[in-house]
Amino acid sequence: MGNSYAGQLKTTRFEEVLHNSIEASLRSNSLVPRPIFSQLYLEAEQQLSALEGGSRADNEEEEEEGDGALEQNCPPNPYQMYPPPEGCCTTDGFCQAGKDLRLVSISSEPIDIPAGFLLVGAKSPSLPDHLLVCAVDKRFLPDDNGHNALLGFSGNCVGCGKKGFCYFTEFSNHINLKLTTQPKKQKHLKYYLVRNAQGALTKGPLICWKGSEFRSRQASVGACSSSLFPPLDSSGHLAPFPGEPGPGTTPSAPLGAPQAGPASDHPALTAALGPAVFNGKDSPKHQPLVKNRLSTVPRPSALGILSNSGPPKKRHKGWSPESLSASDGGYPQGAGNRAKYESAGVTCMPQVGLVGPASVTFPVVASGEPVSVPDNLLKICKAKPVIFKGHGNFPYLCGNLNDVVVSPLLYTCYQNSQSISRAYEQYGASTIQPISEEMQLLLTVYYLVQLAADQVPLMEDLEQIFLRSWRESHLTEIRQYQQAPPQPFPPTPGAVAPVTSAQLPWLAGLAASSCNDSVHVIECTYSLAEGLSEMFRLLIEGKLAKTNYVVIICACRSAAIDSCIAVTGKYQARILSESLLTPAEYQKEVNYELVTGKVDSLGAFFSTLCPEGDIDILLDKFHQENQGLVSSSLAASSVSKSASLDVSGAPACTSYHLEPHCIRPFQLAVAQKLLSHVCSIADSSTQNLDLGSFEKVDFLICIPPSEVTYQQTLFHVWHSGVLLELGLEKEHVTRQRVEQYVLKLDAKAQTKFKSFLQNSFQNPHTLFVLIHDHAHWDLVSSAVHNLYSQSDPSVGLVDRLLNCKEVKEAPNIVTLHVTSFPYALQTQHTLVSPYNEIHWPASYSDGVDLYPENRKYFGLSEFIESTLSGHSLPLLRYDSSFEAMVTALGKRFPRLHSAVIRTFVLVQHYAAAMMAVSGLSQMKNYTSVETLEITQNLINSPKQCPCGHGLMVLLRVPCSPLAAVAYERLAHVRARLALEEHFEIILGNPASGITIGKHFLKQLKVWQNIEDAEWRPQTYLELEGLPCILIFSGMDPHGESLPRSLRYCDLRLINSSCLVRTALEQELGLAAYFVSSEPPLEKGARTEALESDAEKLSSTDNEDEELVTEGSTSEKRSPVKRERSRSHDSASSSLSSKASSSAPCGESSAGPSQGERAQSPLPCGPSEEARAPGERQRLRAARGPPSVISRHSPGLTPQLDPSLKSSQRGIQVSALSASSSGSASSPALPAAGPLVLQASQCSMTKACRQPPVVFLPKLVYDMVTSTDGSGLPKAASLLPSHSVMWASSFRPLLSKTMTSTEQSLYYRQWTVPRPGHMDYGNRAEGRMDGFHPRRLLLSGPPQIGKTGAYLQFLSILSRMLIRLTEVDVYDEEEININLREDSDWHYLQLSDPWPDLELFKKLPFDYIIHDPKYEDASLICSHHQSIKSEDRGTHRKPEDLFVRRQTARMRLSKFAAHNTYHHCEQCHQYMGFHPRCQLYESTLHAFAFSYSMLGEEIQLHFIIPKSKEHHFVFSQPGGQLESMRLPLVTDKSHEYIKSPTFTPTTGRHEHGLFNLYHAMDGASHLHVLVVKEYEMAIYKKYWPNHIMLVLPSIFNSAGVGAAHFLIKELSYHNLELERNRQEELGIKPQDIWPFIVISDDSCVMWNVVDVDSGGERSREFSWSERNVSLKHIMQHIEASPNITHYALIGMRKWSSKTGSREVREPFSRCHVHDFIVLNVDLTQNVQYNQNRFTCDDVDFNLRVHSAGLLLCRFNRFSVMKKQIAVGGHRSFHITSKVSDSPMAVVPAQYICAPDSRHTFLAAPAQLLLEKFLQHHSHCFFPLSLKNLGHPVLSVDCYLNLGSQISVCYVSSRPHSLNVSCSDFVFSGLLLYLCDSFVGASFLKKFHFLKGATLCVICQDRNSLRQTVVRLELEDEWQFRLRDEFQTANAKEDRPLFFLTGRHI
DSSP states (O other): OOOTTTTTOOOOHHHHHHHHHHHHHHHSSSSSSOTTTTTTHHHHHHHHHHHHTTSSSOTTTTOOOTTTGGGGSSSSOOOOOOOOTTTTOOTTTOOSSSOOOBBHHHTSSSOOOOOOOEEEEEEEEEEEEEEEEEEEEGGGGGTTOOOOSSSSSSSTTTTTTOOOOOOOHHHHHTOOOOOOOOOOOOOOHEEEEEEEETEEEEEEEEEEOOOOOOOOSSSOOOTTSSSSOOOOOOSSSOOTTSSSOOTTOOOOOOTTTTOOOOSSSSSHHHSSSSSOOOOTTTOOTTHHHOOGGGGGGGTTTTTHHOOOOHHHHHHTTTGGGGGGOTTSSSSTTTHHHTTOOOTTTSOOOOOHHSSSSOOOOOOOTTTOOOEOOOOOOOHHHHOEEEEOOOOSSSEEEEOOOOGGGEOOOOHHHHHHHHHHHHHTTTTTOOOOOOOOOHHHHHHHHHHHHOTTOOOOOOHHHHHHHHHHHHHTTTHHHHHHOOOOOOOSSSOOOOOOOOOOOOTTHHHHHHHHHHTTSSEEEEESSSSHHHHHHHHHHHHHTTTTTOEEEEEEOOOOSSSSOOOEEEEOHHHHHHHHHHHTTTTHHHHHHHHHHHHHTTTHHHHHHHHHHEEEEEEEHHHHHHHHHHHHHHHHHHHHHHHHHHHHHHSSSSSOOOOOOOOOOOOOOHHHHHHHHHHHHHHHHEEETTOOOOGGGGOOEEEEEESOOHHHHHHHHHHHHHHHHHHHHHHOOOOOHHHHHHHHHHHHHOTTTHHHHHHHHHHHOOTTTTTEEEEEEEETTTOOOOHHHHHHHHHTTTTTTTHHHHTHHHHOOOOTTTEEESSGGGGGGGSSSSSSOOGEEOOOSEEEEEEEESSSSSSEEHHHHHHHHHTTTSSSSSSSOOOOOHHHHHHHHHHHTTTTTTHHHHHHHHHHHHHHHHHHTTOOOGGGGGGGGHHHHHHHHHGGGGGGSSTOOOEEEEEEOOSSSHHHHHHHHHHHHHHHHTOTTTTTEEEEOOOOOOOOHHHHHHHHHTTTTTOOOOOOOOSGGGTOOOEEEEEEHHHHHHHOOOOEEEEEETTTTTTGGGHHHHHHHHHGGOOOOEEEEEOOOOOOOOOOGGGGGGHHHHHHEEEEEEEETTOOOOOOOOOOHHTTTTTOSSSOHHHHHHHHHHHOOGGGGOOHHHTOOOOOOOTTSOOOBBBBBBHEEEEEETOOOOOOOOOOTTTOOOOOOSOOOOOTTTOOOOOOTOOSSSSSOOOSSSOOOOOOGGGGGGOOOOHHTOOOEEEEEEEHHHHHHHHHHSSBBGGGSSSTTTEEEEESOOOOOTTTTHHHHHHHHHHHHHHEOOTTTTTTTTTGOOOOOOOOOOOOEEEETTTHHHHHHHHHHHHHHHHHHHHTTTTEEEOOOSSSSGGGGSSOOOOOTTTTTSSOOOHHHTTTOOOOOGGGTTTTSSOBTTTTTOOOOOGOOOOOEEEGGTTOOOOOOEEEEEOBOTTTTEEEETTHHTOOTTTSSOOOEEEEEEEEETTTTTEEEEEEEEEEEGGGGGGGGESSSTTTEEEEEOOOOOOOSSBBBOEEEEESSSSSSTTTTOOTTTTTTOOOOOOEEOOGGGGGHHHHHOOOTTTEEEEGGGGOOOHHHHHHHHHHHHHHHHHHHHHHHHHHHTTGGGGGGOOOEEEEETTTEEEEEEEESSSOOOSEEEEEEEEEEEHHHHHHTTTTEEEEEEGEEEEEOOOOOOOHHHHHHHHEEOOSEEEEETTTTTTTTTTTTTTTTHHHHHHHHHHHHHOOEEEEEEEEEEEEBBBOOGGGGGGOOEESSTTOOOOOOGGGEEEEEETOOOOEEEEEHHHHHHHHHHHHHTTGGGGGGOOOOOOOESSSOOOOTTOOOEEEOOSTTTTTOOOOOOOEEEEEEEEESOOOOOOOOTTTTEEEEEEEEEEEESHHHHHHHHHHHTTGGGEEEEEEEEEEESSSSGGGGOEEEEEEEEEE
């Protein structure tokens, strides 16, 4: 029931301790029981006993997790369960009250738990897959060491809420555990439950019920005497327990919760510093290990564990990088690997540490007597000791200060860790004690003890240890405040009991006692000074030869301790002291050593190594002996080569081709992402970017000062065609013109940048994109430049240019940072918003290839993957013999920088390898196997290709002076060996271009078909196929791309001591590569050899082995294939055997990796090496090279070896060339006859299908290939950049599952810029969110194609801007032109600006509709026409009506109307958006007037913004609205438009063209939007500064007719009010302006035709059309003489097809549409039909004309109408009222018989009628179909009966103008809602065909009958009962009824 400690606690002392602890915890106010000090001893005792009894086997089936060893073999106690009470729930997973307790069900529900209780998960045997949620008092749960749980139980049910269960038995019954054994809380309460970031409850860490059980697989303690804890398993991995989560399945566990993951391979470390996290972590076998950290092992019994003194190497056996687990959950084993990079910047150290000199000799807080540094310290120690100041005071140092380095890094680390608890206070936790100084020091000692001999301490590792230790000691207090990402470090307990300063030296000594003197502890009595003096004495006496670390502790002061740690190991001290140098100091140091001749001693040493004397003497001797021989053979070979090139038809190499320039799917996707981000900036309400105001795009690309990068960028810009596409250049762009758009950031940059700024200022309508490529380079603040301006003008240049005020404030400059390493731009102070970051997309999502490409990118992760087991070809390697020699020389020459030593050693290796390949075989012993392989392949590759194509070797020498030395030396050796024409050596310096010899220049020109005599390669890409060593110098690569012929990337010289993530990834990025993912199909000649036995043999192996590019580690390969995939690359048997047997002495210590290499080059091309098991390798080496040429690299590259292809692919086989000195036969392949050497043997064949091999320093290799607990390479957790620092030690590690976005947010949270960083001062500028609104960041892996992506972005941005300034306008010819009557009356005054009233009155009215939108409408007949049906054009199907209307794309002019997406400076006030103001205030005003026809008062509402109130008259300010002001007819002002404009609109709040600011050219005008009531709010939101007229709610479903009707009636009513108001002011009523404009919401631009008629009567007629403002047109119309005599004025609809016939006459009397100027006074008695949805303008035009009024169309004005796909007439949908009816409703169903059971429709009756008649009127008027000579007579209205039926309109009003109908015999009669003017006598005037049909339409059946009677229709028309119909409306929707009849 309580804590069972059975079988382990044997002392009576335990009882006392336990009860004291319980009593203390009960009395204590704190929530967590604090164990007392004596438990320190108790726990150590338990661990020891656990080890002694550790021979018990791990029993995986064992279920008794909480019961201890005694119960293991006992039968389970029989247990009788009490029967549950009657009627209660007994379902598993539910409590007896029936409430669900399963975690999956209630994880997201809020659960109320009392204070002091925790949620835990209980396991039920009947529900193995579920956890049941319980609330348990935490006092009855164990602490983090598995102790101090009170006996008993107290818990609540979270389901039903029942509280106060005091017995676990009772509780287990309540939650239906249904146990067969005694209920025990230890057994069934398994997990703490925690909430994840989403707030959901998830399974957290195990409840640690036992703190002492450690079951080892070792027989006894003695069996593992050399390790802290015995290894858990010989394999290093524990099998995951069934049913437990695998790695990464609990991402939401709290900080410190152990994460599921593979077990640690390094138990030694595991024990000391927090264990590995086990898969199946709740297994009892491993759980104690998880909790019992030796990080808190100040216990006597620890002696028994730690005092073993086995050999140190064995102690670190588990530590070799080869055995690292892929996802190590324990303390990172590569601590040393990482630590080798410890630099001044790796921890949060103050700036002083970064900038300070190499020997940081400033003592921080020095005190006491000075300590003298001995004079000959460096000479004796062979390394400068590095002293890290720790706690307390540090003494002064004097004397030989040059031989010692003092660093504050450790002090900073301690300080940061002291501030950890403050970070928690933001979570609301009560103040928690930080980790004590004593515990910090003790943990540091433990850390140093477990470091391997080749490892270096890393401050970040220490920080993580402190963090875990502290957090674990306070886990319970903080658990509820934290939901952190998964912790890669498992938790370590903190000071379970405080360590006193008196115990500290003893405990430290205890810890150090087992490490074979690796760590030496010195205890001082008075001050650190005596300890330091003692250390120097021991160093001088040579007594610390085996000691790597000296820990000096002075614990005499009662208050605090003083401490420091000295690193005395030669290797560690060298690495650490060099890591404290900044890059600038590093270069200075190297320069100094070269200039002063310090390196001469190194050269002298090398010359002593060679048995034959100095290498130079050997070279000279070789040169003299071979001079004649070599030159003649060379000449011969070059002659034959050139012949083969010149003679047509000779074998030419088919493998060589330069990449065509094309945009890849990825680049297009990224360009589109960039575009969408720019659009989102423009769309945001911040008004930071007004895309609508830009007409074109311009750009400037800023790049680092590298000549090659500059030329490369010019090349990209030139070939992309972007300049032509942007319209920046005309055809034939010259290279000089391109240079204007690329800026090299060097001393001359400022002038060019100023002109760019000036250009941007002068062209406000051009959007300038400032692209900052390689943006992580030079982030130095301009403030630093101001301090040191005399030093270097380019310091801080990026900041001075790109962050200058002009760039930041220019509204037309968008800055785009482009980089592969964005980390330094992702700090807390960054200028780039996280929303403006664009990351290169992943190629796969859930296994789906998102962007299929024929090439696969091979970057860092793929290189790392190639090193994993299962891959035959690791592409990342290190050279152990090189490393061994460097280490040895480092000890011999302690004063030389290791970079100098490494360079000299490597150059020596290359020189020896060249000599060995040239025939001096004895030199093989003086090079490494790796260097020999590189050199062999380099020299032999051109021989394998008819054209001489070879491979490139990149030799990276960051330090320029060293690069120059290397170049001179290698060039000298090449010259002496007469290899000048075999390969080129190129010194690649950022400051200069590429220089190559004439011979190779000639070759390149031939290969690339270049005729230009002046041509020189300007980029490395142009060196494709050139056999060369490229010595690549410069501290940082600057984005230079390398050719595909790069086969070896030799990075052995990169400065590995001070690496940060950016620098490391930047160097590895040089090798990034695209491999072809298609099987190569060579079209070379196929030889007979295809049928050879060799081919048949290999094809069986090759058939299914078409290798895929994915490089997936999961690919299965058969053992046979894997064996075949070894590399056999030897040029000669003798060479090979010697090469593999002559590895330098350092090799033996390199571990298995060295023996796993096959190291012999293949004569037929630049083959790669592959790993092979060591034994086979040695066997093969002994018996000479097997000549199996077939090689595969499973899962890595799609490469079928060029020299042996399967027959399906039609590629020829070649045996070894005759020049090979190796045997041409092999056991695997029978010898084939000698074949002609074919192109497929060229090294270029492999090039596109195989990434280069990368050689790294061992340090870097370990760091890149080992992973930390998050599964990421160790390198990823380094400081991201030199220019930033960590914001806090209190930070989680990066996680493998993080996306690029999450990684960005991580760095934004956890890094801050250093004072020298350009973003350092950003937060001080004001707003907290100091992001720049027009700044974007594009990041993607190196060499993946970012340049192509951003150039493509510029293209599509330009296209979009053009598209934004363009609209689709309707472009249709006028219809029915040929039907126009040829009247004698044309308006012949062609040059009249305005119509002459008298002339115009004489013009006849043209009834025919010419507007193309009415192409499908019924023709209107007048007496002049005799029409044939074929005269009408072809007809579209009804559904095509809106789809296929012709449009043209037009560029918006400066006089266009705009929608809500247009923002520009001028419009801001007009639109009512102001950045600093709220939306404009507006007021709602009711306005009522009575209208007799409606028989009721109409109430409208105006929404009037404050800014527009001057247009209205109010009874008093803010009072009743009285009228809308109208001007006078006599007003002549040009400042405003007199006519108010009304725009009815629906469904177009975003897209309607209501912004008339530019159209009116800024003139004052009154514009009213007429909206429906339900749309009022949305229109008001989008158009806050527009006046709204809101229609009454009864018109919510009405059509446009209602809006027109109300506009006109309101306007007339307002005219009356204004006349009355102004009459009182003495103004005549007729002087008030009577016109209004009714405009469609899609009118976008207006045009005027300029005519040159060449005289009045002349036949000459020329005209042109131009865009003008609406202001120009309106003022012209309003200035017309006698304007008040016109009722309606309109204009043409624009069409590109308009001919001179349409514009010849300036005015027409005809229909007007879309944009009309309406005289409300004259048309007082002519109304719009308020019920109409379609053709209401035609209907109104006919009414106006029949009333005898004038309609005038200005033919020389035209309006363009934009095609808007939403709203308008499209917003009316006819659907069934029965909601579940899925059927579409067709027009035939719009009417039905009255009283029938028809599906009613949800649409207005009038709409149904109009739509039915449009599509099915032939049902009512069968005789009228295509019978244009006999139209349908339509009385008082025009309804569209479809294009096949013509109508004749007549008005029944007295005195109306009508068509003469005497000539007509009508085929039908349409009476629509006819009023009292229509009488029987009126109808008797008309003649009808026999059988003509009649259709009478009325509001109801009653009025239908009355109409028939009143008009005496039955006299001439025959009716049948079944001819009555209604619209398909329900009764409440007031259907229309109609009756049809036939003429008798």
